[in-house]
Amino acid sequence: MASLARILARNLHASARRDALSKFVMPAMSPTMTEGGISQWKKKEGESFSAGDVLLEIETDKATIDVEAQDDGVLAKIISQDGAKNVAIGTPIAIVGEPGDDLSGADALAAEKSDEAPKKKEAPKQESKPAAKLDVDGNDPFAPTPVAPETKPVQYDFPSDRLAASPIAKRIALERGIPLAKVKGTGPNGRIVKEDVEKFKPEAASAAAPAAPGQAGADYVDTPVSSMRRVIGQRLTQSKQELPHYYLTVDIDMGKVLKLREVFNQGLAEKGAKLSVNDFVVKATALALAEVPEANTAWLGETIRQYKKADISVAVATANGLITPIIKDAGGKGLASISSEAKALAKKARDGKLAPHEYQGGTFTISNLGMYDISHFTAIINPPQACILAVGSTSPTIVPAPEEERGFRTAQIMKVTLSSDHRVVDGAVGARWLQSFKRYLENPLTFML
Numbered sequence: 001m002a003s004l005a006r007i008l009a010r011n012l013h014a015s016a017r018r019d020a021l022s023k024f025v026m027p028a029m030s031p032t033m034t035e036g037g038i039s040q041w042k043k044k045e046g047e048s049f050s051a052g053d054v055l056l057e058i059e060t061d062k063a064t065i066d067v068e069a070q071d072d073g074v075l076a077k078i079i080s081q082d083g084a085k086n087v088a089i090g091t092p093i094a095i096v097g098e099p100g101d102d103l104s105g106a107d108a109l110a111a112e113k114s115d116e117a118p119k120k121k122e123a124p125k126q127e128s129k130p131a132a133k134l135d136v137d138g139n140d141p142f143a144p145t146p147v148a149p150e151t152k153p154v155q156y157d158f159p160s161d162r163l164a165a166s167p168i169a170k171r172i173a174l175e176r177g178i179p180l181a182k183v184k185g186t187g188p189n190g191r192i193v194k195e196d197v198e199k200f201k202p203e204a205a206s207a208a209a210p211a212a213p214g215q216a217g218a219d220y221v222d223t224p225v226s227s228m229r230r231v232i233g234q235r236l237t238q239s240k241q242e243l244p245h246y247y248l249t250v251d252i253d254m255g256k257v258l259k260l261r262e263v264f265n266q267g268l269a270e271k272g273a274k275l276s277v278n279d280f281v282v283k284a285t286a287l288a289l290a291e292v293p294e295a296n297t298a299w300l301g302e303t304i305r306q307y308k309k310a311d312i313s314v315a316v317a318t319a320n321g322l323i324t325p326i327i328k329d330a331g332g333k334g335l336a337s338i339s340s341e342a343k344a345l346a347k348k349a350r351d352g353k354l355a356p357h358e359y360q361g362g363t364f365t366i367s368n369l370g371m372y373d374i375s376h377f378t379a380i381i382n383p384p385q386a387c388i389l390a391v392g393s394t395s396p397t398i399v400p401a402p403e404e405e406r407g408f409r410t411a412q413i414m415k416v417t418l419s420s421d422h423r424v425v426d427g428a429v430g431a432r433w434l435q436s437f438k439r440y441l442e443n444p445l446t447f448m449l
Contacts, residue, residue, distance in 0.1 A: 020101040021076055021109050023092040029058055029065050030356040038084040038093065039064050039167065040191065043075045048099055055094075060227075063323075063354040064167045073098055076106035082189055083164040165192035167352035171319045172197045228320045236380050243299075244422040247378050250434045254394045254412045257444050264335070277414075278314070278368050279339040281391055283447055286310035286331035288436040289364060295433040296363050298384040299424050305384075313362030313382065314342060316349040323349050324382065326362045335447065366391060376415045386424035387433075390417040414441075 026036055039057035043049050054066045055075070073096045080093040087093060095106040165173070165180055169192045173180050183200050185192035225233075257280050265274050289296040289310040298305045310331045313324035325345035327338060348354050367379040370393040379390040394414040401409040416437070420430045440446055 021095050021097045021103070021106055023109065024055075024094040024096045026080075026087045026089050026091045026093050027058070027067060028089045029060050029067075030360060033060055033089060035086050035088045036060050037087065038080050038082055040082050040188065041075075041078055045075055045078055046103065048072070048074045059167070059352075060356075063349075063356075063359075064352045065355060074101065074103065076101075076103040077110050079110050082191060164190060165197075166194060168194050169197045171350065171352070226320055228323075232321050235383070239380050239383050243381050243383065245381060245419050246422050246427065246430070247417055247419055248427070248430050248434055249376065249415060249417040250438055251397075252414045252416060252438050252441050253399075254414045254441065257441055258394070258412055260444050268336070273336060273339065275335055275339050276342075277370065277394065278366070278391070279335050279342065280441065280444060280447075281366060281368065281389075282312050282314065282327060282330050282338050282342065283333075283335055284437050284440040284444075285312055285364060285366060285389060287440050287447070288433055290331050291436045292429065292433040294429045295387050295420075295425055297386045297424050298363070299386060299421055300384060304424055307363040309363070311361060311363045313359075313365040313385070314345070315365060315367040315379075316346050318350050318352070320352070323354065323359055324362060324365055325349050325354055325359050365389070370394060370414070376417065378417050379419050381419050381421055383421075386421040387430070388419045389437075390419065392416065 029036065037059035039059045041056045042054045043056075049055060049069045050072050051069055053069050055069050056067050058065050058067055075094060076097045077095040078093075079095070080087055080091075084093075092110070095110050097103055097106075164185060164187075165183075166187070169183075170180070172178075172194060173183070178197055178200055180192055180197075183192050183196050184190075186196055187193040254277070257277065261275050261277065261280065268274060293306055293308075296307045296310060298307070309329045312327045312330045314327060315322055315324050325348070327333070327341055327345070330338060333341070345354070345358060348358070362382070363385060365379075365382045365385060365388040367388060368391040369377060370391055373393050375392045375395060377390050377392065379388045381388050392415040394412050396410050397413040398408050399411045399413070401407065416434075418430050418434055420427075425433075
C-alpha cells in the first residue's frame with residue numbers, strides 16, 4: 001500500500017510539473033499569414049524573460065518581425081530551431097513556464113501530440129456576391145483568408161547553411177552575387193550574419209555560384225519561387241484579370257518644383273536632410289485626393305468605401321520583390337516629415353524589417369521609376385484600392401511659348417499615368433484628379449496654403 005501511494009504521489013508530481021508549463025505556438029503576425037519561419041531565437045533554453053523582451057524573430061512572406069513576450073516567464077525548451085521554415089500557424093515551437101517552475105517536464109510536454117496543432121480548414125463556401133479583392137501585399141481586411149491547395153512545393157537540395165542566414169545577410173549576398181554556401185557563419189549555431197558576408201573573399205576558381213541539382217553544365221539557373229514572389233504573382237494576376245483598368249496620362253511642368261526643391265535643400269543641408277522629387281509627388285497626391293475624394297476609394301464587392309485621409313502606399317523594390325510601405329495621412333504632414341518617413345520606411349523595407357501595420361492597408365499607391373530614366377509606363381492597380389499613379393522621369397522638352405521671342409522654351413516635363421478601376425472611378429473623375437494633381441505640382445507654393 002505504501003509503495004502504491006508513492007507511485008501515485010510521483011505521478012501526481014509529474015503531472016503538476018507538466019501543468020505548470022505551457023506550449024508557445026507559432027503566432028499569426030498578419031491577417032493573411034498561414035505559416036512562417038524561425039529566423040533566430042533571442043533567448044536560450046532555461047533563460048528567463050520579462051514582458052516586452054524579444055523572444056525570437058519570425059520570418060513572414062514580407063518581413064522579419066520581432067515577437068515580444070506578453071508576460072514574465074522562462075524558456076524551458078525550444079522545439080523549432082533557428083532556420084526552421086514553413087511552420088504552420090498554431091504549431092508549438094517552444095515550451096515556456098513561469099519563474100520558479102520545475103522545468104524537468106518540458107521534454108515530455110514537447111513530445112506530446114498537441115491539441116493546439118493546426119487542423120486542416122475546410123474551404124469556405126462560395127457566395128453569390130463578389131468578395132473583396134486582396135492587394136499586392138496580401139492584405140484582405142474585408143474577407144476570410146482563403147485556404148491554399150495542399151500541394152507540396154518543389155524541394156531543392158540546397159546546403160543547409162544557405163538557409164541559416166539573417167535577412168540582411170541574404171540581401172547583401174544577393175546584391176553582391178555571393179553564394180551563401182561558401183560563407184562561414186559566425187552567428188549562433190553557425191548562422192551567417194551581415195559581417196560574414198561583408199568579409200567574404202571569393203576564391204578565383206569559385207567565382208561562380210554552384211548550380212542547383214540537375215543544372216550542372218546547363219545554360220540556365222532555376223530559382224525556387226519565394227513566398228513573397230508567389231503572393232505578388234497571385235495578386236497582380238488577379239488584379240489585371242478581374243479589374244477593368246483604364247489609363248490617363250498627363251504632362252507636368254516640374255520647373256517650379258525643381259527650383260523650390262533646390263531652395264529647400266540649401267536650408268536643410270545643415271541638418272543632413274534632403275527632399276526628393278517623390279516627396280513633392282506624395283504631398284501633391286494627398287492634396288489632390290482631398291480635392292477629389294472620389295479617387296480615394298476602394299471596391300469592397302457590395303460597397304464602395306471612400307476614405308477621409310490619404311494613406312499613400314509607396315512602391316519600394318527589394319531583393320525579394322515589391323512591397324508598398326505606407327505614409328499615413330500624408331495630407332496632414334509637411335514635406336520634411338514625408339521625406340524622413342519615406343526614407344525610414346524604404347530602409348526597413350529593404351532590410352525586411354517592416355511591421356505588418358507599416359505595409360498593410362493604404363488608400364492610393366504611387367510607383368515611381370523616374371530614377372531609372374523611364375519616361376512613361378503603366379502600373380497595375382493594388383486591390384482593393386481604385387487607383388495607382390505611375391511616375392516617369394523629368395526631361396527637358398521644347399514646348400510652345402508665344403510670350404517668348406523665339407516662340408518656344410525648354411520646360412522640365414514629367415509624364416505621369418493614372419491607372420484606375422472603372423468600377424469605382426469613372427474617366428471624368430480620374431481626369432479631374434489628374435488636373436488637380438498637375439495644378440499642385442506646377443504651383444508648389446500652394447502646398448504652404
